[in-house]
Amino acid sequence: MRLILTVGTRPEIIKMAPIYEIMDRVKEIEVLLVHTGQHYDWEMSEVFFKDLGVPEPDVELGVGSGSQLAQTSGVIDKMERVFRSYEPDGVLSVGDTNSVLGTAIASSKMEIPFIHVESGLRSYDFTMPEEINRRIADHLASINFSPTLGAFSNLLEEGYPVERVFLSGNTIVDAVMKVQELVGRSNILRELGISEDELLMTVTVHRKENTDYEHRMLGILKAIKELDDLTIVWPLHPRTLKRLKEYDLLRDLKAMDHVILTDPLGYLDFLKLLSSSHVVATDSGGVQEESVTLRVPCVILRNNTERPELIELGIGRIAGTNPASIISSVRDFVYSEKMRTKLEKLPNPYGDGTAAKVIVDVLRRIWDLRAIRHESPYFRGGSPHYIAFKVPENLVGITVARFQEMTGYEVVSIYNASGKAVFFDLSKPFLRGEVVRVRGDPYNFQKVVKLMRERR
Numbered sequence: 001m002r003l004i005l006t007v008g009t010r011p012e013i014i015k016m017a018p019i020y021e022i023m024d025r026v027k028e029i030e031v032l033l034v035h036t037g038q039h040y041d042w043e044m045s046e047v048f049f050k051d052l053g054v055p056e057p058d059v060e061l062g063v064g065s066g067s068q069l070a071q072t073s074g075v076i077d078k079m080e081r082v083f084r085s086y087e088p089d090g091v092l093s094v095g096d097t098n099s100v101l102g103t104a105i106a107s108s109k110m111e112i113p114f115i116h117v118e119s120g121l122r123s124y125d126f127t128m129p130e131e132i133n134r135r136i137a138d139h140l141a142s143i144n145f146s147p148t149l150g151a152f153s154n155l156l157e158e159g160y161p162v163e164r165v166f167l168s169g170n171t172i173v174d175a176v177m178k179v180q181e182l183v184g185r186s187n188i189l190r191e192l193g194i195s196e197d198e199l200l201m202t203v204t205v206h207r208k209e210n211t212d213y214e215h216r217m218l219g220i221l222k223a224i225k226e227l228d229d230l231t232i233v234w235p236l237h238p239r240t241l242k243r244l245k246e247y248d249l250l251r252d253l254k255a256m257d258h259v260i261l262t263d264p265l266g267y268l269d270f271l272k273l274l275s276s277s278h279v280v281a282t283d284s285g286g287v288q289e290e291s292v293t294l295r296v297p298c299v300i301l302r303n304n305t306e307r308p309e310l311i312e313l314g315i316g317r318i319a320g321t322n323p324a325s326i327i328s329s330v331r332d333f334v335y336s337e338k339m340r341t342k343l344e345k346l347p348n349p350y351g352d353g354t355a356a357k358v359i360v361d362v363l364r365r366i367w368d369l370r371a372i373r374h375e376s377p378y379f380r381g382g383s384p385h386y387i388a389f390k391v392p393e394n395l396v397g398i399t400v401a402r403f404q405e406m407t408g409y410e411v412v413s414i415y416n417a418s419g420k421a422v423f424f425d426l427s428k429p430f431l432r433g434e435v436v437r438v439r440g441d442p443y444n445f446q447k448v449v450k451l452m453r454e455r456r
């Protein structure tokens with residue numbers, strides 16, 4: 001089996017590393033590792049290959065920075081050439097970046113099965129480029145691997161066929177566990193001059209919906225200024241550094257004595273910093289997952305999250321960029337004795353460190369990836385036909401079982417008068433106002449309704 005694995009940004013390299021490591025040991029899988037080049041600075045890309053023990057990519061596309069569309073179309077264009085020359089049986093990507101969207105579109109249009117890892121996350125916020133990317137990538141995929149039950153159920157809710165979705169856990173847990181020992185050897189705290197008795201907070205910010213709005217960055221900075229009872233370490237993402245300079249806020253931040261600004265850290269140093277922190281404030285997706293894995297309470301600098309599990313567990317809180325909400329959330333977490341006791345007993349909804357193994361095992365079982373390719377329905381005996389009808393008076397009260405038995409049509413879904421899907425079994429009677437979706441031969445449908453009327 002010839003597989004292309006793609007990476008483009010920092011979190012993709014981290015989350016792909018455990019999958020690469022296992023595949024590299026499996027003889028029957030031949031892997032080509034392709035880097036889109038969306039992230040290209042040493043501390044945003046190469047350091048993660050080194051820290052996670054992944055060899056250099058086989059192909060570098062050099063797409064680089066640009067607008068949302070330039071980046072996505074650059075990936076589509078350059079991936080086409082790689083796909084043509086390598087002719088893979090499948091293409092696997094992790095996450096929701098422009099690199100992933102470009103890859104999903106390119107492979108689907110070339111009829112190469114696309115395998116999406118970390119699928120089914122939903123923030124319901126279409127102003128996030130990631131929400132657009134993940135929804136399209138999920139629906140183009142021939143197989144989806146969901147990290148949590150919530151993500152899994154989001155896909156089923158959207159009608160994605162259950163036989164093509166697998167619950168794997170998130171490979172970030174595998175990555176954290178894999179490097180645990182090396183993290184212990186990081187000297188980052190000493191290098192930053194931090195002693196063990198300091199109350200420590202890590203901050204990361206990089207989302208467009210924060211960095212591109214001066215008032216939101218100002219809100220975060222105001223909270224940070226006030227929280228001077230803590231030592232705060234903020235490794236600055238290049239996008240954030242650029243914007244802080246543009247807004248002339250970098251000087252203010254540098255003037256805060258309790259704040260240590262650094263370049264983006266490598267993975268081992270960052271995990272050392274995070275695991276030594278009493279709290280983290282972040283708009284990052286990966287850091288939210290790591291906060292649960294490392295049991296560090298997490299204040300989310302966003303107004304929503306596609307990772308609700310940490311909030312359900314009580315280890316995460318959405319604060320947005322309102323200074324008062326950030327400050328109170330941070331203080332509640334840092335000074336609450338009850339919180340610390342609770343943390344010890346938390347389960348990890350993001351996985352147990354075996355996600356990559358599950359993914360590789362499933363792919364090995366499928367073996368012939370061409371078999372899961374989306375093929376034209378003409379080769380499968382024609383398109384399925386769905387008919388939707390509002391329950392007519394003569395069908396009110398008739399059960400699903402009776403309807404199916406008399407007509408041969410299969411009831412697929414039932415929606416109530418407000419458009420919500422209704423749970424049903426064979427004994428459910430049709431109600432006035434409901435809309436029923438059935439599968440069957442469209443030519444017979446009128447005849448069927450007539451027959452139903454006569455037979456009643």
Ligand code: UD1
Binds near residue numbers: 096
């Ligand atoms: C991207 C992803 C985001 C992910 C994040 C991980 C999209 C839409 N966004 O956001 O989902 O959470 O990566 O960090 O795909 N830059 C550099 N050096 C680099 C990379 C970027 O200086 O190596 C600067 C450039 O000015 C660039 C800006 O950062 O314009 C933003 O980079 P980009 O990859 O477009 O988006 P991220 O904010 O990194």
Ligand code: UDP
Binds near residue numbers: 264268271284
């Ligand atoms: N990270 C890192 N160094 C840093 C900041 C973050 O190694 O200075 C790691 C972090 O541990 C997490 C990943 O980068 O695994 C998250 O990347 P990012 O926040 O850029 O993207 P997101 O997860 O939001 O897509």
